[in-house]
Amino acid sequence: MPETAPVLRRDEDGIASLTLNRPSARNALSMAMMEALLDALDAVDADRSVKVVVLAAEGPAFCAGHDLKELRAIGRNAEGLGAIFARCSQLMQRLQSIRQPVIAKVHAMATAAGCQLVATADLAIAAETARFATPGVNIGLFCSTPMVALTRNVGRKQAMEMLLTGEAIDAAAATRFGLINHAVPAAELDAAVTAMARRIASKSPLTLAIGKEAFYAQVERSTAAAYDYAAAVMTRNMLARDAQEGVGAFIDKREPTWTGC
CATH class of the missing domain: 3.90.226.10 (2-enoyl-CoA Hydratase; Chain A, domain 1)
Incomplete structure (x- = not known):
């Protein structure tokens, strides 16, 4: 090349x-x-x-x-x-x-x-x-x-x-x-x-982005601070359409359709 x-x-x-x-x-x-x-x-x-x-x-x-x-x-x-x-x-x-x-x-x-x-x-x-x-x-x-x-x-x-x-x-x-x-x-x-x-x-691009950012943000914090931060991230994540779609797809036993939001 x-x-x-x-x-x-x-x-x-x-x-x-x-x-x-x-x-x-x-x-x-x-x-x-x-x-x-x-x-x-x-x-x-x-x-x-x-x-x-x-x-x-x-x-x-x-x-x-x-x-x-x-x-x-x-x-x-x-x-x-x-x-x-x-x-x-x-x-x-x-x-x-x-x-x-x-x-x-x-x-x-x-x-x-x-x-x-x-x-x-x-x-x-x-x-x-x-x-x-x-x-x-x-x-x-x-x-x-x-x-x-x-x-x-x-x-x-x-x-x-x-x-x-x-x-x-x-x-x-x-x-x-x-x-x-x-x-x-x-x-x-x-x-x-x-x-x-x-x-x-194959995963939700929004979830990947949230997870990557959260991984590096929490890793240098104390355990208590990391849990506080991660709980806030999970709350924000759960409000996303992709999380709602993923949970619904799991319960309905179907493949999820990701929208990235």
Whole structure:
């Protein structure tokens, strides 16, 4: 696939596939790549026909993290470096703030900010041959921003091992750690991701949006505050037409017809 654009989009059956498209650079997150991905996320968030987003990549790696050549060119310019890392943080938060669930389809190595992408996605399915690492410590640049997403997915001891050693873990370990949902044979990756995306896309888009927003809003709160918040969300959710339709369909033993409102 020619590198015509840093991010490619393909839509089918309510599923938008966003594909990182810098294979010659192992899909490193240059500023241009991050800007393109942010624009793509804004576009799908505004597109009511899209129910699920799949984040994929072209080439020999899923994502090699930040573009080290770009960072070296900036040099010891704190403002320039700060702009890069701030944009990356904005990108990660945007992945979680769009209405649709995001599934990372990881076919190969995901390192540093690439591993951060996987950890940030709502769900992740990887080929059994994929590998994951936060190797910044090996080049004197601790993976501090990837650490934020990593520690919100895996146990502290597992996160510290990855961060302090810089060593890669395989897909089986990533599944045990909670970094990804499933590891499948490489030949079955497309089918596994498509099957999960279609299952999710069959649900009410309004309910998916409410649930995703509520998940991230409650997870950092105390238990009591989370319950108060979640009870208010369920009340608002129950008043929606889709909830009324879903409950009625369940009682009447029929398939629901979602309207997204």
